[in-house]
Amino acid sequence: MDSGKTSIKRKQILNAAATIFSQKGFHQARMDEIALMANVAKGTLYYNFSSKSLLFAATVTEGMEGIVRQIRTELVSDLPFPEHFQLLVTSIVRLYLQHSDLAHIIFNEISSGIDDAVLVEIERVRSRFIEFIAEMIEKGQKKGYIKPIDLKLSAVALAGIIDSVCSHLLQHPDEATEEQAVATLHDMLSTGLLSGGQ
Amino acid sequence: MDSGKTSIKRKQILNAAATIFSQKGFHQARMDEIALMANVAKGTLYYNFSSKSLLFAATVTEGMEGIVRQIRTELVSDLPFPEHFQLLVTSIVRLYLQHSDLAHIIFNEISSGIDDAVLVEIERVRSRFIEFIAEMIEKGQKKGYIKPIDLKLSAVALAGIIDSVCSHLLQHPDEATEEQAVATLHDMLSTGLLSGGQ
Amino acid sequence: MDSGKTSIKRKQILNAAATIFSQKGFHQARMDEIALMANVAKGTLYYNFSSKSLLFAATVTEGMEGIVRQIRTELVSDLPFPEHFQLLVTSIVRLYLQHSDLAHIIFNEISSGIDDAVLVEIERVRSRFIEFIAEMIEKGQKKGYIKPIDLKLSAVALAGIIDSVCSHLLQHPDEATEEQAVATLHDMLSTGLLSGGQ
Amino acid sequence: MDSGKTSIKRKQILNAAATIFSQKGFHQARMDEIALMANVAKGTLYYNFSSKSLLFAATVTEGMEGIVRQIRTELVSDLPFPEHFQLLVTSIVRLYLQHSDLAHIIFNEISSGIDDAVLVEIERVRSRFIEFIAEMIEKGQKKGYIKPIDLKLSAVALAGIIDSVCSHLLQHPDEATEEQAVATLHDMLSTGLLSGGQ
DNA sequence: AATGAATGAGCATTCATTCAT
DNA sequence: TATGAATGAATGCTCATTCAT
Numbered sequence: 001m002d003s004g005k006t007s008i009k010r011k012q013i014l015n016a017a018a019t020i021f022s023q024k025g026f027h028q029a030r031m032d033e034i035a036l037m038a039n040v041a042k043g044t045l046y047y048n049f050s051s052k053s054l055l056f057a058a059t060v061t062e063g064m065e066g067i068v069r070q071i072r073t074e075l076v077s078d079l080p081f082p083e084h085f086q087l088l089v090t091s092i093v094r095l096y097l098q099h100s101d102l103a104h105i106i107f108n109e110i111s112s113g114i115d116d117a118v119l120v121e122i123e124r125v126r127s128r129f130i131e132f133i134a135e136m137i138e139k140g141q142k143k144g145y146i147k148p149i150d151l152k153l154s155a156v157a158l159a160g161i162i163d164s165v166c167s168h169l170l171q172h173p174d175e176a177t178e179e180q181a182v183a184t185l186h187d188m189l190s191t192g193l194l195s196g197g198q
Numbered sequence: 199m200d201s202g203k204t205s206i207k208r209k210q211i212l213n214a215a216a217t218i219f220s221q222k223g224f225h226q227a228r229m230d231e232i233a234l235m236a237n238v239a240k241g242t243l244y245y246n247f248s249s250k251s252l253l254f255a256a257t258v259t260e261g262m263e264g265i266v267r268q269i270r271t272e273l274v275s276d277l278p279f280p281e282h283f284q285l286l287v288t289s290i291v292r293l294y295l296q297h298s299d300l301a302h303i304i305f306n307e308i309s310s311g312i313d314d315a316v317l318v319e320i321e322r323v324r325s326r327f328i329e330f331i332a333e334m335i336e337k338g339q340k341k342g343y344i345k346p347i348d349l350k351l352s353a354v355a356l357a358g359i360i361d362s363v364c365s366h367l368l369q370h371p372d373e374a375t376e377e378q379a380v381a382t383l384h385d386m387l388s389t390g391l392l393s394g395g396q
Numbered sequence: 397m398d399s400g401k402t403s404i405k406r407k408q409i410l411n412a413a414a415t416i417f418s419q420k421g422f423h424q425a426r427m428d429e430i431a432l433m434a435n436v437a438k439g440t441l442y443y444n445f446s447s448k449s450l451l452f453a454a455t456v457t458e459g460m461e462g463i464v465r466q467i468r469t470e471l472v473s474d475l476p477f478p479e480h481f482q483l484l485v486t487s488i489v490r491l492y493l494q495h496s497d498l499a500h501i502i503f504n505e506i507s508s509g510i511d512d513a514v515l516v517e518i519e520r521v522r523s524r525f526i527e528f529i530a531e532m533i534e535k536g537q538k539k540g541y542i543k544p545i546d547l548k549l550s551a552v553a554l555a556g557i558i559d560s561v562c563s564h565l566l567q568h569p570d571e572a573t574e575e576q577a578v579a580t581l582h583d584m585l586s587t588g589l590l591s592g593g594q
Numbered sequence: 595m596d597s598g599k600t601s602i603k604r605k606q607i608l609n610a611a612a613t614i615f616s617q618k619g620f621h622q623a624r625m626d627e628i629a630l631m632a633n634v635a636k637g638t639l640y641y642n643f644s645s646k647s648l649l650f651a652a653t654v655t656e657g658m659e660g661i662v663r664q665i666r667t668e669l670v671s672d673l674p675f676p677e678h679f680q681l682l683v684t685s686i687v688r689l690y691l692q693h694s695d696l697a698h699i700i701f702n703e704i705s706s707g708i709d710d711a712v713l714v715e716i717e718r719v720r721s722r723f724i725e726f727i728a729e730m731i732e733k734g735q736k737k738g739y740i741k742p743i744d745l746k747l748s749a750v751a752l753a754g755i756i757d758s759v760c761s762h763l764l765q766h767p768d769e770a771t772e773e774q775a776v777a778t779l780h781d782m783l784s785t786g787l788l789s790g791g792q
Numbered sequence: 793a794a795t796g797a798a799t800g801a802g803c804a805t806t807c808a809t810t811c812a813t
Numbered sequence: 814t815a816t817g818a819a820t821g822a823a824t825g826c827t828c829a830t831t832c833a834t
Contacts, residue, residue, distance in 0.1 A: 009798080027225035031825060041799045046826065048797095085392075123369075137391070147393035153363060153374055153382040154391065160362020161355045168354045171321075176351055184351040192390035193335070193352065194283075195345035207815085229808060239816045241811085250808065405794085423621035427829060437795045439832085444793095448829060481788075519765075533787070543789035549770055549778040550787065552762045553755045560754020561747060567717075572747055580747040588786035589731070589748065590679075591741035603819080625804060635820045637807085642818095646804065799831075810820075 010048050012038040017059040022101030026056055026114055053115040057122065063102040064125045067095055068132055075136075081145040088136055089162070089186050096166040097178065107163040130155045161185060208246050210236040215257040220299025224254055224312055251313040255320065261300040262323045265293055266330055273334075279343040286334055287360070287384050294364040295376065305361040328353045359383060406444050408434040413455040418497025422452055422510055449511040453518065459498040460521045463491055464528055471532075477541040484532055485558070485582050492562040493574065503559040526551045557581060604642050606632040611653040616695030620650055620708055647709040651716065657696040658719045661689055662726055669730075675739040682730055683756070683780050690760040691772065701757040724749045755779060 016038035020029045031052055035042040049055035074091045075084070096103045106126055114122075134155035140146035162185060169181050176184075214236035218227045229250055233240040247253035272289045273282070294301045304324055312320075332353035338344035360383060367379050374382075412434035416425045427448055431438040445451035470487045471480070492499045502522055510518075530551035536542035558581060565577050572580075610632035614623045625646055629636040643649035668685045669678070690697045700720055708716075728749035734740035756779060763775050770778075 007797090025225070027223075030823090042825090043799050043801095043827085044797080047799085050826095052825065140391075145393060146391050147385075147389075149385060149391065150374065150378065150382050153366070153379060154386060156366045157359045157363050157383065157386055158391075160365075161359045164358020164361065165351060165355050167358075168351070176348065180348060181351060184348050185355065187345075187347060188352060188355055188390065189386075190390045190392045191345075192386065192388045193338075193344050193347065193356075194388045195343060205814090228806090240809090241816045241818095242814085244809070245815065403793090421621075423619070426827090438830090439795045439797095440793080442830070443795085446830095536787075541789060542787050543781075543785075545781060545787065546770065546774060546778045549759060549762070549775060550782060553759050553779065553782055554787075556758020556761075557751045557755045560757065561751050563754075564747070564750045572744065576744065577747060580744050581751065583741075583743060584748060584751055584783075584786065586786045586788045587741075588782065588784045589734075589740050589743065589752075590784045591739060601818090624802090636805090637820050637822095638818080640805065641820085644805095795832105795834080797831105797833095799829100801827105801829100803825105803827085805825090806823085808820100808822100810818105811816105812818095813816080 007048070009038070009040050009044055013040060013045060013048055013055070014059055014062060017055055018063055018101050018105075021056060021059055022104045026052075026105075051115075053118040056114065057118040060102070060105055060122050060125055063099065064106060064129065067099055067102065068129060071095060071132070081140055081143050085140060085145070085190070086186055089189060090182055092162055093166060093178065093182050093185065096162060097170070100166070100170050103163070104167070107159070107167075130159060133158055158189065161189065205246065207236070207238055207242055211238060211243060211246055211253070212257055212260060215253055216261055216299055219254060219257055220302050224250075224303075249313075251316040254312065255316045258300065258303055258320055259323055261297065262304060262327065265297055265300065266327060269293060269330070279338055279341050283338060283343070283388070284384055287387060288380055290360055291364060291376065291380050291383065294360060295367070298364070298368055301361070302365070305357070305365075328357060331356055356387065359387065403444065405434070405436055405440055409436060409441060409444055409451070410455055410458060413451055414459055414497055417452060417455055418500050422448075422501075447511075449514040452510065453514045456498065456501055456518055456521055459495065460502060460525065463495055463498065464525060467491060467528070477536055477539050481536060481541070481586070482582055485585060486578055488558055489562060489574065489578050489581065492558060493565070496562070496566050499559070500563070503555070503563075526555060529554055554585065557585065601642070603632070603634050603638055606634060607639060607642055607649070608653055608656060611649055612657055612695050612699075615650060615653055616698045620646075620699075645709075647712040650708065651712040654696065654699055654716050654719055657693065658700060658723065661693055661696065662723060665689060665726070675734055675737050679734060679739070679784070680780055683783060684776055686756055687760060687772065687776050687779065690756060691763070694760065694764055697757070698761070701753070701761075724753060727752055752783065755783065 013034065016034045017029075020034045020037060023029075029052075031042060031045055034055075035045050038045075045055065049058055071088075071091050075088060079087060106122070106129070130152070134151045137146055137149075137154055137158070138151055141148065141151075165181050165185055169176060169178065211232065214232045215227075218232050218235060221227075227250075229240060229243055232253075233243050236243075243253065247256060269286075269289050273286065277285060304320070304327070328350070332349045335344055335347075335352055335356070336349055339346065339349075363379050363383055367374060367376065409430065412430045413425075416430050416433060419425075425448075427438060427441055430451075431441050434441075441451065445454060467484075467487050471484065475483060502518065502525070526548065530547045533542055533545075533550055533554070534547055537544065537547075561577050561581055565572060565574065607628065610628045611623075614628045614631060617623075623646075625636060625639055628649075629639050632639075639649065643652060665682075665685050669682060673681060700716070700723070724746065728745045731740055731743075731748055731752070732745055735742065735745075759775050759779055763770060763772065
């Protein structure tokens with residue numbers, strides 16, 4: 001199993017797993033609880049995914065695939081670059097908040113105690129996301145809109161800044177609105193913190 | 199107990215705890231292992247800290263206090279602002295890498311399953327750090343060096359960007375040097391990604 | 397079901413079961429594995445045999461029937477007794493080694509945790525084998541070749557001695573040949589260990 | 595742990611383990627049940643023996659050591675050989691029946707699914723017992739009482755014959771007395787099955 | 793007759809915590 | 814103060830069995 005994409009129960013399980021894993025983290029998530037939320041017997045979890053680690057891996061991988069696909073879809077527009085960049089930030093923020101469960105896992109779950117193989121898989125997913133962002137930045141550079149800067153590092157930085165602000169937003173929903181967050185992010189990412197024409 | 203500051207064993211325990219907790223995260227760290235590394239019997243852990251959660255809280259709190267104190271010390275200089283800002287970034291990066299264990303905990307260990315009381319304590323430590331950064335930004339604004347921007351959000355963003363890049367650096371030491379990372383961070387934080395005369 | 401003798405799948409299952417059960421013993425054998433080796437779906441196992449215990453019982457019973465039948469066939473000869481006795485030992489040893497899987501089960505699988513009903517069935521098979529040996533001994537006694545001795549106990553002893561030596565042979569194939577084993581067995585069973593003119 | 599010889603709880607556990615393991619075999623024995631019978635908490639089992647397999651190994655090894663020691667003690671007599679041999683058979687039978695639990699394990703538990711390391715350990719114990727018997731036979735040969743015969747094979751045969759008859763006795767206590775069993779065994783082992791002076 | 797997805801009771805093992813010394 | 818033997822609740826995983834198709 002572990003790879004057929006279409007069983008109903010399989011989807012129920014992946015959904016429940018995404019929720020529970022992101023709420024509690026890998027180690028604190030209980031297979032019992034996932035089974036309960038997925039409305040399947042515990043054995044069904046293991047019939048479909050041979051271990052907790054592999055269920056976790058599948059949750060992250062398949063979830064992330066969907067998200068990246070979605071962002072790509074939203075960005076097929078032919079907008080001029082400044083608007084394109086604005087859209088990128090907005091899209092990522094919105095999707096992060098929409099799928100905060102998965103996003104939280106991907107950005108934060110590095111904790112050991114997971115099979116090394118699975119850890120590598122998660123790292124691979126994270127990398128692919130970073131590379132996707134790096135692509136966007138590179139396009140901007142080629143069109144002359146983005147300054148010459150280390151691609152990988154700036155992509156990592158961009159991911160980190162969005163993760164951090166969105167996490168904050170989710171934990172303190174009263175302190176700022178999504179619009180404010182997007183505005184601040186876009187402002188900082190575009191022209192930095194310093195004032196005036198430096 | 200939990201508050202007397204001077205026992206030798208207590209320090210041994212806190213040191214061991216910092217190492218183990220940062221290597222393995224809260225849930226994967228075992229009291230046995232901490233006791234072993236601290237050269238202390240397991241009972242002694244509980245004689246000094248009444249639970250794993252409280253030991254974790256003490257580790258984080260006392261560790262962070264030291265770090266913030268150290269940053270403040272390094273920043274008492276009367277440098278003009280641009281250099282001051284550069285120094286701030288450099289200091290935080292250096293301390294993050296130096297205390298990556300603790301930093302990692304503070305920036306990433308949100309996973310529940312820890313006593314709520316302790317979670318609140320960790321959040322408090324994180325907040326204090328964010329506020330410290332916000333203060334720095336505010337000073338820059340008052341002196342006219344930093345553009346008007348939401349203080350809290352930009353502080354959160356700054357913390358996130360540094361966390362993300364430093365974590366990346368630690369996991370992929372071959373991809374970039376500390377100097378490159380500092381340069382990229384300073385560049386992005388100062389003037390953002392867009393090219394042109396901002 | 398459990399009694400129709402002619403399905404192809406049924407035979408495939410019994411063959412696979414004999415192999416797996418003897419390799420791993422009753423408790424360690426898994427129905428999955430038997431189904432796999434029999435080239436049959438798991439459900440088919442249960443369609444033909446209503447439980448693991450009953451499959452085990454059928455495996456043992458039908459297997460043993462064949463073996464006893466075979467020994468009887470080999471012994472229809474009209475050899476004079478000494479040669480007849482020699483042939484008996486040789487045949488049993490050869491068949492034990494040939495069907496070591498089944499033999500191992502029948503001589504060693506006493507472990508409980510199997511349905512009592514099935515345990516009784518196995519015991520019955522074992523008994524029948526002991527009785528078969530006892531018959532042989534009795535014949536020898538009647539012809540004056542075998543000393544007066546408790547029939548049942550000596551049959552049990554004979555079975556035990558053969559089982560023990562054959563098991564040893566299987567586990568340590570390098571320590572002795574089949575011929576040596578047969579010779580030693582025949583020697584001990586014929587005239588015992590003591591030297592001198594008995 | 596696993597090697598200190600003197601804790602009270604440790605002994606309680608080993609006694610309970612011997613009983614349960616021999617009643618149910620390795621796979622069917624439950625750690626819960628052993629803990630219950632030993633009057634300790636389940637955790638205490640694991641505090642003293644790091645796994646079920648190791649507990650099993652310790653049970654077999656330490657138990658067997660005691661038995662072999664006991665047989666050796668009973669055989670220090672300076673009896674002339676025929677009586678010595680009789681005593682050997684009698685002692686082994688009596689001890690087998692006395693410690694039928696352990697004896698049963700050592701002679702029958704070959705089932706896989708136990709750690710290989712532990713299986714090897716059990717095989718080692720069995721071997722040592724076989725060697726002990728071989729020594730006895732060798733002594734008899736040197737004194738001229740026992741015929742020239744393969745030492746190892748005859749020792750294996752002797753162990754097997756005793757095991758088989760004793761097991762039978764335990765399962766069918768009504769069919770023969772211990773004395774009858776000893777008599778039959780001694781008779782067969784001394785002069786075999788054939789009558790007269792062959 | 794045959795299948796295989798689904799089930800859930802059962803079990804070994806872990807580990808924070810306690811407490812007698 | 815310090816210890817470490819003892820505890821037992823908690824949990825991942827297995828596998829015989831069922832049943833809708």
